[in-house]
Amino acid sequence: MKLSDEEQAMRRGEFGPLRQWAIEHQIRVGDYLGAADFVPVTQAHIMADTESLGRAGVEWLEHWAALAAAQRQVRVPTITDPRGTDFAQAQKLKQQPWMLDLERRAIAAFEALGVLMTDTCINYQTIMPPVRGEHVAYGDTGVVIYCNSVCGARSNFEGGPSALSAGLTGRTPRYGYHLDAQRQATLVVELSATPRELSDWGTLGGIVGRLAGDYSQVPALVGVDRVPGPDELKHFGAALASFGSVALFHIAGVTPEAMRLADVIPEGPALPTHEIGEVDLRAFRSRYANDVGEVDLVVFSAPQLSLMEMQTLAGLLDGRTAKIPLLAVTSPQVKPDCDRLGLTARIEAAGGTVLSGMCFYQSYAREMAEANGWHGLATNSAKLVNIIGGYGYRPVLLSMSQCVEAACAGGKLTANIMLKQKN
């Protein structure tokens, strides 16, 4: 990689050992992925729950946090993805003291590095959405794909070590979605049915993700019959990234780089084209429902819920009682508004639990399952159903209203509920 004078000085250690490690890490990554040089970034976003970090990762952070302040502080605003707990509700979730201790140590280390503990995967809805063309270094695949696609920003998937490196150096290797050429469509998806429910947008994301199936693929959608809302695109993008490792999509006439489909179609041979309709959506949903007759809990998470999703959930629960655990996970920025506006009280009056600053699958999901006897899980998040099977759960993908019905039926997936799922 071509290095500037400042980058060479970092590499020599003139800005301290942490920035020296950071730039070396970035050069290794950039060399592997064919970056010619670095590009300055304006923000970084770090995924670093302690289930991922482990004790080794926390100790690694603490090692760097012990440096002198001038040597350890990030250079550009650097924020965090959800943590592995909501300290206020940890006991209810039966999380163990060692988990909370590890979380506290990780938080202290990040704070010493100058990182803002925003603990959210919906920073594009709550903190500071990037603008078109802005180069950033975001972690959490859902954050990356939304900001690339809907905001028109430029980021690759930056795992925790690389996002931290970008915060420390103020730059990232210029490869992948920082480059114009990588942002052109590689396949076209023609829709004959525009999803309505958030879970259906996630379903569509899962289908397109499976079709694309690779980080280099950029699907372009045509046939969407209305402008989808931010929560719909949030669920679509999160599932697309989760199922397909995809970091950018276009929707003709909707997303900023594809006001016309032709704007994102490269010259040359026609792109592969796929058709997706209601039959495909139904078939995908049925994969996550067929053999589960009962669930032990309902989870709304992945991504964290927006204020509007929390309002919808509160409305569905008014006058009802959830007879199994019903967890609604939102961000530390949305939660105070939910408290102030009475949404938290309404959800909790119906037996639900509002969690803040965590995400279900990033919060020791396997240990929570064992401690609570959880196995069957209903959710409206296609991303969550894709992930949570590996933690020993049997997930069912339903709409938000069906999830509420299941919770109020004591977890039984009655014929009435499942009939709606099939239709």
Next chain:
Amino acid sequence: MGRMTQKIFYAAAGMGRKVCATALVASDGFSARYDLDRIAGVFSRPEHKLAGESYVGRVLVLDGAKGGVATAWMLHEMKVRGVMPAALVLNRANPIMVQGAALADFTMISGFDCDITKAIANGAEVEVDPTAARPFIRVV
């Protein structure tokens, strides 16, 4: 050259150290978060083609990277505990796998002119050398 007759397969990129171990091969993806029980050291996702198989000390030969960003930390965590594969050999790597391998100083090569999951037999003894001028995997 036909399938299984070629014994050395060159990759577009590599990092880490040379290793020799038994290959664990599947035409499926890889995500440390989605697919593994990292305490038990086995593939745990029921849908994964290697579900129930131990990955510890094996050269994983898989199609591509899947899922989220957690693998960037998890390879490091797995290495420190000593419950990790010997190497990753992928048809296609995404940035997260590269970042994770860089942090953990882990052996990974990717990018072949054939489907490497079809070229290497499950259970074969293989050498992976990312330090060569052209990184490669070969059956020994």
